[in-house]
Amino acid sequence: MLAPLILAASRSDKMRAFVSAAPGTKQVVDRFIAGETVDQVIPIVRDATDKGLEVTLDVVGEDITTVEQSHAARDAYLELIGRLKDLGLGAKAEMSVKLSMFGQALEGGHELALANVRPVVEAAAEIGTTVTLDAEDHTTLDSMFAIHEELRKDFPQTGCVIQSYLFRTEDDARRLAAAGSRVRIVKGAYKEPAEVAYQDKAEIDKAYVRITRILMEGDGYPMIGSHDPRLISIAQELARKAGRKLDEYEFQMLYGIRSDEHVRLAAEGHRMRVYTAYGTDWYGYFMRRLAEKPANLLFFARSILTK
Ligand code: FAD
Numbered sequence: 001m002l003a004p005l006i007l008a009a010s011r012s013d014k015m016r017a018f019v020s021a022a023p024g025t026k027q028v029v030d031r032f033i034a035g036e037t038v039d040q041v042i043p044i045v046r047d048a049t050d051k052g053l054e055v056t057l058d059v060v061g062e063d064i065t066t067v068e069q070s071h072a073a074r075d076a077y078l079e080l081i082g083r084l085k086d087l088g089l090g091a092k093a094e095m096s097v098k099l100s101m102f103g104q105a106l107e108g109g110h111e112l113a114l115a116n117v118r119p120v121v122e123a124a125a126e127i128g129t130t131v132t133l134d135a136e137d138h139t140t141l142d143s144m145f146a147i148h149e150e151l152r153k154d155f156p157q158t159g160c161v162i163q164s165y166l167f168r169t170e171d172d173a174r175r176l177a178a179a180g181s182r183v184r185i186v187k188g189a190y191k192e193p194a195e196v197a198y199q200d201k202a203e204i205d206k207a208y209v210r211i212t213r214i215l216m217e218g219d220g221y222p223m224i225g226s227h228d229p230r231l232i233s234i235a236q237e238l239a240r241k242a243g244r245k246l247d248e249y250e251f252q253m254l255y256g257i258r259s260d261e262h263v264r265l266a267a268e269g270h271r272m273r274v275y276t277a278y279g280t281d282w283y284g285y286f287m288r289r290l291a292e293k294p295a296n297l298l299f300f301a302r303s304i305l306t307k
Contacts, residue, residue: 006287007190007287010283023304027303028300032257032277033060034277035278036278038278045089049093054092054094054271054274055094057080057276058095058097059076060284062100063284073103074120076279077095081123082123095129098134099113103116104140104143121155130159132159132161137191144160148160170207173185177214179220180219183215183221185212186226205228205231209231209234217242224249224250227253227254247271250272252274253272253275255274
């Protein structure tokens, strides 16, 4: 019931201003956002890799309104990659990017986003790592998949994300489950209409299993993005049945969520990658985390009221 309201609020400038200014917000934001600057996130990357985890780094931001902001987003990733290179951390850290932050929704946005993301993908390849294109709302996906296909001509390891709540995704999964492709499957975090997406949690979970089966039985590299213990054990079973070795797929979870489970799966020999978001424009990312679990909203409300 609350999730659609929170997701609607995630697009409201008034709510953004209110939430950002509320006392107590920072304490809750810190649970999900690993810092505001590269300097703050680097020790977190080191800590994760010391524990046997890998990371994918997201410089938070989306829905920008000017070309200059899209260039700033590109430059923020280039700065990050430069630092990872200097510190020799490239092999364990990949990047996740949202094309809306690279200008996808602006006029001529498809070309602008491609032009902005290409140097990031190039720089990542130079330090031996790669980039995954996050999935945003359904209206952006044809452009995202076209950019993904274009980038893969020169950088075949570029990954993308598919969302089990969308009706289209089983077809996308079949198309993408080809040799060399890296695909993260998630449930989906946006507010989508009934014309394009399952609304019922059980349907979304069933689709997640069907899509995971397609990816595991295919020739690509599946990345299982979920904290759901049932889906994680089903994915393990599907991988075993498909004859995949432990290094032929990976699990991914978000920074700050089920952290014990990150370490447990890694200790079992699984590749576990922690999606680590940092930066100052955390509002959209933070609101989606609140929408995923009502208890987070209660915690947030309490921290505001007690400040
Ligand atoms: P759920 O059924 O939502 O959660 C299972 C359990 O995990 C819950 O019971 C709870 O214990 C815990 N949990 C889940 N979420 C939270 C939370 N916010 N706070 C506290 N506990 C929680 N979505 C996109 O649309 N596009 C993307 O590109 C994208 N990338 C992602 C990358 C990664 C690595 C992950 C893990 C998720 C990503 N998502 C993305 C979000 C995803 O779509 C879901 O919204 C999110 O993962 C919650 O679904 P779940 O599979 O964890 O299952």
